[in-house]
Each structure stands twice: as C-alpha cells, then as structure tokens.
Amino acid sequence: MEKTATATHESAGPGTENGPGDAAIHISGLTKRYNERVAVDGVDLTIHRGEVVALLGPNGAGKSTTVDMILGLTRPDSGTVTVFGRTPTEAIRASQVCAMLQEGTLLEDASVYDIVAMVAALHAHPMPVAEALRRAGVADLAKQRSTRLSGGQKQRVRFAVALVGNPDLLILDEPTAAMDVATRREFWESMRHFTDEGRTVVFATHYLEEAEEFADRVVLMRHGKIVRDGTVSQIKSAASGRILRVVVPGGDLGQLLKLPGVLDGTQRGDRFELKCSASDAPVQALLAMYPRAHDIEIKSMGLEEAFLLLTSDDAKPPTNS
Numbered sequence: 316m317e318k319t320a321t322a323t324h325e326s327a328g329p330g331t332e333n334g335p336g337d338a339a340i341h342i343s344g345l346t347k348r349y350n351e352r353v354a355v356d357g358v359d360l361t362i363h364r365g366e367v368v369a370l371l372g373p374n375g376a377g378k379s380t381t382v383d384m385i386l387g388l389t390r391p392d393s394g395t396v397t398v399f400g401r402t403p404t405e406a407i408r409a410s411q412v413c414a415m416l417q418e419g420t421l422l423e424d425a426s427v428y429d430i431v432a433m434v435a436a437l438h439a440h441p442m443p444v445a446e447a448l449r450r451a452g453v454a455d456l457a458k459q460r461s462t463r464l465s466g467g468q469k470q471r472v473r474f475a476v477a478l479v480g481n482p483d484l485l486i487l488d489e490p491t492a493a494m495d496v497a498t499r500r501e502f503w504e505s506m507r508h509f510t511d512e513g514r515t516v517v518f519a520t521h522y523l524e525e526a527e528e529f530a531d532r533v534v535l536m537r538h539g540k541i542v543r544d545g546t547v548s549q550i551k552s553a554a555s556g557r558i559l560r561v562v563v564p565g566g567d568l569g570q571l572l573k574l575p576g577v578l579d580g581t582q583r584g585d586r587f588e589l590k591c592s593a594s595d596a597p598v599q600a601l602l603a604m605y606p607r608a609h610d611i612e613i614k615s616m617g618l619e620e621a622f623l624l625l626t627s628d629d630a631k632p633p634t635n636s
C-alpha cells in the first residue's frame with residue numbers, strides 16, 4: 316500500500332493566533348542524526364496556510380528527512396514539528412495531510428481504480444475516486460493493473476492516491492522525478508488547480524524551473540540547514556552576482572580567474588563565461604588585461620546559478636536567516 320499521511324477539514328486545533336496552531340507547518344530546532352551524520356541540523360521553519368513552498372537543495376541536503384519528520388515517519392532526535400497545531404501523528408490520524416513520497420509501492424495486481432478507492436475508504440472526507448483519477452490524469456488507466464504501469468504513470472497514480480484524501484496540506488517528495496515533459500506539465504496544471512483552492516503544498520524538487528514557476532517561496536537547504544528562505548527573486552538576489560560572457564582572443568582562464576571579483580569560470584576556445592561579483596571591477600580589470608576582449612555580455616544570475624552558488628561548499632553563510 317502507498318505510504319500516505321492524511322487528515323480532515325476540521326479546525327486547526329490548539330495554538331495561538333499567528334503561532335504554531337495558525338500555521339500549516341511549524342518546525343522548531345528540528346534535528347536528525349544518522350550515526351555521526353547530521354541529516355537535519357536545527358531547522359526552524361513556518362509554512363503558512365495557502366503557501367506553495369519548494370524545498371530545494373543538492374543530494375543529501377536533508378529534504379527527504381525533513382519531509383519524513385513533518386509526516387511523522389521519522390522521529391526527530393530533537394526539536395518539534397506541528398502540523399495544523401497538532402503532532403504529525405495526530406494530523407495524520409485526523410486526516411489533514413496527504414503525501415506523495417519518492418518510494419512507496421502500489422498494491423500489486425489491483426486496478427488503479429481499486430487502489431485509489433481503497434485509500435479513499437481510509438479518509439474521513441475523501442474526494443470522489445473518479446475526481447481524484449481525473450485530476451491526476453489517470454482516468455483512462457482506471458482498469459489497468461498497477462504492475463503494468465510505466466514509471467511516470469505510477470507517479471500519477473501516487474498523485475491520485477495523495478489527492479483522494481482531499482487534504483488541506485499536500486506534501487510531495489520529488490513528485491515529477493519519473494515523468495516526461497508533457498506529463499510533468501499536466502501534473503503541474505492539476506497542482507495549480509489544487510493550490511488555487513487555497514490549499515497548502517510543500518514539494519521537494521531538483522528541478523529549479525518547477526520551483527521558479529510554481530512556488531511562492533523557496534527554502535534552500537544544504538548540509539541539513541536552511542541556507543536561504545524567500546521568494547525566487549529574493550533567492551536570486553541573495554546570490555547577487557553577474558554572469559559575464561566575453562570573447563577574449565588568446566585569453567587564459569587561469570589568468571581570468573585571478574581578476575578581482577571573478578568567482579568562477581569556464582572556457583570554450585576564446586569564449587569565456589565568468590561568474591563575477593556584482594560590481595564593475597571584473598569588467599574593468601578584464602579590459603585592462605585584455606583590451607581586445609569583445610562581445611561582452613553581462614546578465615544577472617538565474618535561479619540555477621544562484622542555487623549552485625548558494626549551495627556550494629564555498630558558499631558564505633546567510634546573513635539574514
């Protein structure tokens with residue numbers, strides 16, 4: 316059976332106004348160690364109702380462990396998690412949260428319809444099975460056995476399983492990992508419909524474009540800690556650098572990397588792409604050293620460059636979080 320977590324549309328439970336009970340998720344000092352390895356390291360995070368939040372970070376950053384603790388599937392070593400003001404277990408018992416996790420097998424030899432219907436029966440206020448199938452784009456697969464589904468189809472069935480509980484909060488761990496481009500687009504369209512209804516969604520992803528397009532807020536993790544938390548544009552501006560593209564006849568990457576304000580770079584023949592600080596110094600120094608440099612193009616960092624910069628081991632710790 317699919318690993319799911321669920322709850323009802325009842326009141327938020329205990330908690331003060333604008334406090335833990337008011338939030339969809341409230342995390343304080345959350346820490347999890349595996350032997351000597353700290354997977355999640357003192358995370359504080361509040362996610363408000365109606366927010367769509369992307370958890371981003373390189374492999375091993377602690378995203379899945381955080382998600383598992385939000386769902387009560389992993390017990391923290393220290394710190395607390397509340398979901399709508401309750402413990403994760405209470406929220407799950409009360410059926411307010413549903414999840415779509417990375418692994419989790421679908422019941423073998425049952426039809427897609429039966430799988431989703433069985434999960435619906437576990438919930439207090441499920442949505443009609445046909446609606447969950449339609450929203451997840453698997454209505455035409457209703458009679459198929461799960462063993463005969465492709466990886467992307469299985470992911471969509473997992474999505475139907477998560478949706479059928481009709482949750483206020485949906486948690487997704489790399490939901491589109493096995494989907495092709497068209498399926499991914501359909502998935503996010505369906506998700507947009509879901510969030511338009513004012514529900515809260517938290518998703519872990521490696522796809523920066525998904526975070527950019529669908530998240531109100533991006534929480535960037537590295538080595539078990541939150542290194543940035545803000546809107547996509549805030550994250551981009553936190554990595555306040557520039558990308559400098561330039562043709563330098565006879566240029567030498569080693570020399571260019573020594574110029575003031577040049578952080579990193581690549582070379583293809585005479586073409587260079589340099590990651591620079593936001594000041595004018597790198598360009599001035601470049602032209603002083605190579606007056607024949609031409610075709611200079613300067614642009615702000617995109618989310619991908621910001622992500623790489625902020626999650627690299629050389630990244631400076633954030634000053635505002």
Ligand SMILES: Nc1ncnc2c1ncn2[C@@H]1O[C@H](COP(=O)(O)OP(=O)(O)OP(=O)(O)O)[C@@H](O)[C@H]1O
Pocket residue numbers: 349352353354355372373374375376377378379380381
């Ligand atoms: N059950 C476990 N036993 C031992 N170590 C674990 C376990 N689960 C996670 N870890 C370790 O904890 C760290 C965080 O892992 P986690 O899976 O949370 O990261 P992630 O950001 O979700 O990575 P990915 O993007 O690769 O899924 C990693 O170093 C991982 O090896």
